[in-house]
Amino acid sequence: MTVLIETIGLTKHYQAGEGVVAALKDVSLSITPGNFVAAMGPSGSGKSTFLNLIGCLDSATHGSYRLMNEDVAALSHDRLADLRSRRLGFVFQSFNLLPRADALANVELPLIYRGMPRRQRRERAAEALAAVGLADRMHHRPTQLSGGQQQRVAIARAIVGSPDLILADEPTGALDTRTGLSIMALFQALNQGGVGILMVTHDPDVARYAERVLRFRDGRLIADETQIPANVAKALEALPEADDAA
Numbered sequence: 001m002t003v004l005i006e007t008i009g010l011t012k013h014y015q016a017g018e019g020v021v022a023a024l025k026d027v028s029l030s031i032t033p034g035n036f037v038a039a040m041g042p043s044g045s046g047k048s049t050f051l052n053l054i055g056c057l058d059s060a061t062h063g064s065y066r067l068m069n070e071d072v073a074a075l076s077h078d079r080l081a082d083l084r085s086r087r088l089g090f091v092f093q094s095f096n097l098l099p100r101a102d103a104l105a106n107v108e109l110p111l112i113y114r115g116m117p118r119r120q121r122r123e124r125a126a127e128a129l130a131a132v133g134l135a136d137r138m139h140h141r142p143t144q145l146s147g148g149q150q151q152r153v154a155i156a157r158a159i160v161g162s163p164d165l166i167l168a169d170e171p172t173g174a175l176d177t178r179t180g181l182s183i184m185a186l187f188q189a190l191n192q193g194g195v196g197i198l199m200v201t202h203d204p205d206v207a208r209y210a211e212r213v214l215r216f217r218d219g220r221l222i223a224d225e226t227q228i229p230a231n232v233a234k235a236l237e238a239l240p241e242a243d244d245a246a
């Protein structure tokens with residue numbers, strides 16, 4: 001079976017003042033293509049550290065990490081950047097959109113780094129925005145969009161390059177319940193299309209929509225369980241009526 005991600009004894013130490021913080025300790029796991037995984041645990045338990053290592057945004061102190069069978073530590077800077085930009089998509093709690101650029105330009109950005117010609121870029125970005133239900137908001141800047149719409153732009157930016165895995169750190173943390181659910185609906189739909197998702201959340205109501213839950217405590221992976229994902233459509237139906245959609 002193909003493995004998307006495999007870590008063995010992944011460990012991260014941070015230098016902080018005089019001391020050293022062991023933020024992640026000896027984490028071994030694999031994630032297969034199309035897995036929808038939620039990472040949970042109390043504040044400071046190492047969730048973001050884990051996600052940053054998986055996203056190649058930071059490097060491990062000990063242990064190994066293979067992304068699509070490539071040993072990340074052995075790759076050159078350019079090769080790693082290329083692998084990351086082709087295989088991974090990122091979604092953050094605070095959206096991280098460029099404030100002066102419209103939705104289309106924000107979504108195009110990862111394709112610019114890939115050197116894709118402008119026309120093709122625009123087409124792909126427009127498709128990604130349509131896929132998240134924002135076909136009619138392409139020329140709005142982030143400040144002209146609701147929080148849920150901004151997060152959907154961020155998701156369009158994450159999927160525009162057809163990644164194998166989306167990494168999301170508290171993607172619903174800044175959103176109300178209904179808007180958060182609409183993001184989960186989007187993740188479940190992407191996942192059904194074969195995209196893997198690794199999502200950090202501290203909210204059990206959000207983790208219900210994943211098929212696998214990792215639990216971290218004090219930097220250790222203390223549980224790794226599969227579950228039957230809850231149905232987002234049902235949860236949305238059960239919510240009281242709202243005036244405006246996300």
Ligand SMILES: Nc1ncnc2c1ncn2[C@@H]1O[C@H](COP(=O)(O)OP(=O)(O)OP(=O)(O)O)[C@@H](O)[C@H]1O
Nearest residue numbers: 014015016021023042043044045046047048049050
């Ligand atoms: N750059 C850093 N330098 C020093 N220590 C760090 C750094 N980043 C994280 N840490 C420490 O590593 C530990 C794990 O942090 P991490 O951000 O992974 O936690 P988390 O589970 O994501 O928490 P939260 O739910 O609050 O986001 C914490 O004790 C934190 O203080």
Ligand SMILES: [Mg+2]
Nearest residue numbers: 047048049169
């Ligand atoms: Mg965190």
